[in-house]
Amino acid sequence: MRGLQHMDSEERPTSAQGDVLLVCSGGGHLRQLAGFAERIGYAPERQVWVTFRNGLSESLLSGRRVIYAPFTAPRDLKNFAKLVLLSRKVFAENTFVEAISTGSSPAVAFLPKAARRGIPTHYIESAARADGPSMTGKIISRFPRIRTYTQYPAWADDRWMYRGSIFDEFAPGAPVDPPHEPRRAVVMVGTQEGFPFRRLFEKVAPLLEGMDVFYQTGDADMAGLGIPPQPSIPHGELKSMIAAADLVISHAGVGSALTALEAGKHPVLFSRDPRFGEHIDDHQKQIAEELSRRGLATHADFDSVTLGDLIGASNRSVQITAPPPFALHPSEERHAGSRPQNDDEDGSPPGSRRHGSGVHSAGGRP
Template identity: 35%
Template sequence: MDPQVLPRRSRLLLVASTGGHLAELMLISKLIEARPDSHWVTFDHDQSRSLLGDRTVTHVPYVAPRSLGGVLRALPTFVRLLRRERFDAVVSTGAAVAVPALLVARLFRCEAHYVESVSRFSGPSLTGRILQRVPSVRLYTQHEQWVGRRWRFDVSIADSFRAGERRELPPGPPRIFVTVGTIRPYRFDALVDRVKAVLPADAEVTWQLGSTRRTDLPGTVLEHVSSEEFDRLAREATTVVTHAGVGSVIRLLELGARPVVVPRRASRGEHVDDHQLETLEALRRLDGVVCREAGELSSEDLVPPGPRD
């Protein structure tokens, strides 16, 4: 295989965390035309079960960000898979689960490819920096501006950051869908508290809260939703308030939703770092996307402009 590009039309072991990493890998697998008999490894979750459908999937124990224990617990799964089956290459978009997958790939002399998240506009994540230390892992950025040293550019889903055709908003009172993603164990109370404080009195609201478990909220409160349920809630909403996770944002743009995007902040313990700020800056140029910090949200942001029936 060409060492400068990802493998095309090959039988791959495709590895990613749930959430945005899995959504990105789904898009990249289409760009490189991964064979239908490729094998997926991710976490057992509503999103992965609905998104991957009838594909061949192995669930690996959850690997939390920066968790050495999680990395060690995942190793036997990849040893069993690579001992039992033959793959042309292992391809991962991260996050931490990429480390055991690609290390075991090299142990079995299988090509190992790591594609950094499109949310990393200026340099690699911690996972990327760790894998830089493994000489035989092939590394790819999705942004040409930081190609260099060991980082190549091949494919990118950056073009997915574009506004889709705006759909007609449903009539009636505001219908608000709040989605804060699935990353564990990080909460996003700053966003939830602010939405609760500025929520219009007549609004109908559904919350998808992940690890931000709450019992004090109006409306419908869900921990996780399937991909199908996410799409339905987004289509029915007049406004979707979302964290600046690339998987959520890209899907909302595809659906023609009206997203209000709020970044998680590392200083509040909401994520491992502030890479969601880079995603927010990339979205500011798009018409119809409202970009706010949590404390800036207002009731006007939650209600789309124009007359309501």
């Protein structure tokens, strides 16, 4: 993540030494937590990550210590049970001075255990949630020892503190000069399985005729569209294609949007609709509306979007700014030598200092 400031050591509310547990699911949750880790000031050598294995995590966390968790889809109880077992192992084999998450299922499996062990614990709700917490956030908020944060001041309260947004890293840029019609485009929908977004490709393919277009299709069925399926692509290659593109079209996922914004692009965002089985709720509409409000993206309407809208977006730009540090609320840290609470579920002690068989550098195999 570029353009980020670090907090001075005397400003930081946490210990400057010791390992920090960073835990989240993939995609936008991972991109956000990586950005906040920089803004908080966690040195890379202190970071121990728990997330899902994919091209994004292997690229973004290169050189970090990573524990790859089993992929767990929304409401996937079978694999969530595996996450709970993994959390017991991680806490038994490692010692952490702080734990932090930007959400989804790994947050529920890990953060309550961290808090029960006396580890200062923080949960930052995703920028996808503009009007209240997600189901994960609602569960986490039931644990009073976990500090919770929203990225929207409109719904901050005594329980949910506002410290800024991941989108504070960007501002509208100057118009493209001279104006042009796009010749190269990237269309992307992320890599989460189980929620195909064929409707996006059906809509934009006719509008992009005559352009050089790369389609990243996820798990959508491309039959009859004349588009070769490309479920995923290494994150570095995708970034290079976006940098070279005149036009970026994307589903309104936080991770994909951030990738476009970091390349200086003003993306055209199509939000998934749960009525068509494209996601479990309409949070992507909230993301697209927020980025449109900030002047960072164009929120496309399926019924009315035109080629002119796409050309207009291709002639706008985004610049990276230096946001203020993300200041975590001070937690009451346990005194040196005090014994943390055992995990209520497995009763295992915190275990030896550090890194048993599950931890390795990103890019290597466990």
